[in-house]
Amino acid sequence: MFDVEAVRRDFPILEKSVVYLDNAASSLTPEQVVLKEMEFYREYRANVERGVHRFSQRATEEYEWAHEIVADFIGAPSAENVAMLRNTTEGLNLVANSLSFEGGSKIVTTVIEHHSNFVTWLRAAKKHGCALEVVKPDREGRFDMADFEKAIDDSTRLVAVTKISNVLGCIVPVKEVASIAHEHGALIVEDGAQEVPHMPTDVLDSGVDFMAFSGHKMLGPTGVGGLYITEEELYRTEPLSIGGGTISDVSIDGYELAVAPLRYEAGTPAIAQVLGLGEACKYLERVGMETVKAWDVKLAKRILEGLQEIEGVEVxxxxxxxxxxxxxxxxxxxxxxxxxxxxxxxxxxxxxxSGHHCALPMMKELFGLPEGTVRASTYIYNTLDEVERLLGAVEDIARG
Ligand SMILES: Cc1ncc(COP(=O)(O)O)c(C=O)c1O
Known part of the structure; x- marks a missing residue:
């Protein structure tokens, strides 16, 4: 039985009596994660993968361990397959930057993407002189497989889709999309920014080649996120930046990149934040991602029902x-x-x-709402009472 009150006790910020329903933008952080970051600063504050002294050794162990926890959390085969970057946006840009278009001349994406998974491909298409096909789900966000199959062909190099829309909350059948993409010899990158926090994630099962996600949306610190890279692409993909930390050998006329994931993590990484993200994954594991998802659905159901009953409100x-x-x-x-x-x-x-939620193409093309929408987004510490407070407040506003 899920004990929401016990969860709430781990989030001292909730004592401020704010009903926090902006979780899709960024979640709150439990005490365990804050303490993990403080442990680093108080007990073994040093750089990682460099020093032989005890602080550096301990920091390195913790850093590598955090990689393993995060990799396990998303179902990746090993810590090698998950590079710790700054956020989802950086992960998607890494893929875009690395991609060669020798094997294809088209990118396929959808109109419901966040700007991070859209502008990136507009730029790549322009830079490489290739076509960008934009598939349009319906207004409920239902993915149109027939439309997708029309858009994709053997000239497609990459398919870029989100698993969950940050505006509509709808779930895209990424596994089927990945399988069709592969039939055409295309790669697939998933924007996992909303999937990883809200439902069990298994990158091997979904079959994507890349998946980017952000720590700050899943109880973790800001400034850290991950990019999953499949085994086949692990040593074909180019790091976004290179320099200290990414190299196994350098001479005056060349260099050799280090093994993954270090080759992708240029310069001194966000060490405390990576440790914090590992701790956030442990926290979510303890709650259980099936429970996280079920609680979300329960709250969403009541928000939906309640809003639909208020005159003048369009959901x-x-x-x-x-x-x-x-x-x-x-x-x-x-x-x-x-x-x-x-x-x-x-x-x-x-x-x-409120606003366009970094999804202007969707606002314009699907809804004709350039001013955007109001968005309430829940997480494991929200309660049904809080949902009732939201519904009461919206009813007051709708009545004028
Ligand atoms: C679906 C989706 N993709 C990408 C992003 C970008 O995430 P970040 O700002 O952490 O890079 C967000 C953030 O709201 C998102 O919801």
């Missing part, structure tokens, strides 16, 4: 709660979404996100 995304995670976007009549969010904060102590 976006899947109408069936089981087809989404705890991310619900809505509009309140013609009220500007920022005004709704400001009122929720100032008068009701409720934090939500």
């Amino acid at each position: 976006h995304g899947p109408s069936e709660p089981k087809n989404r995670v705890g991310i619900v976007s809505f509009n309140v009549g013609d009220v500007n979404p920022h005004d709704v969010a400001l009122t929720l904060d100032a008068e009701y102590d409720i934090a939500v996100r």
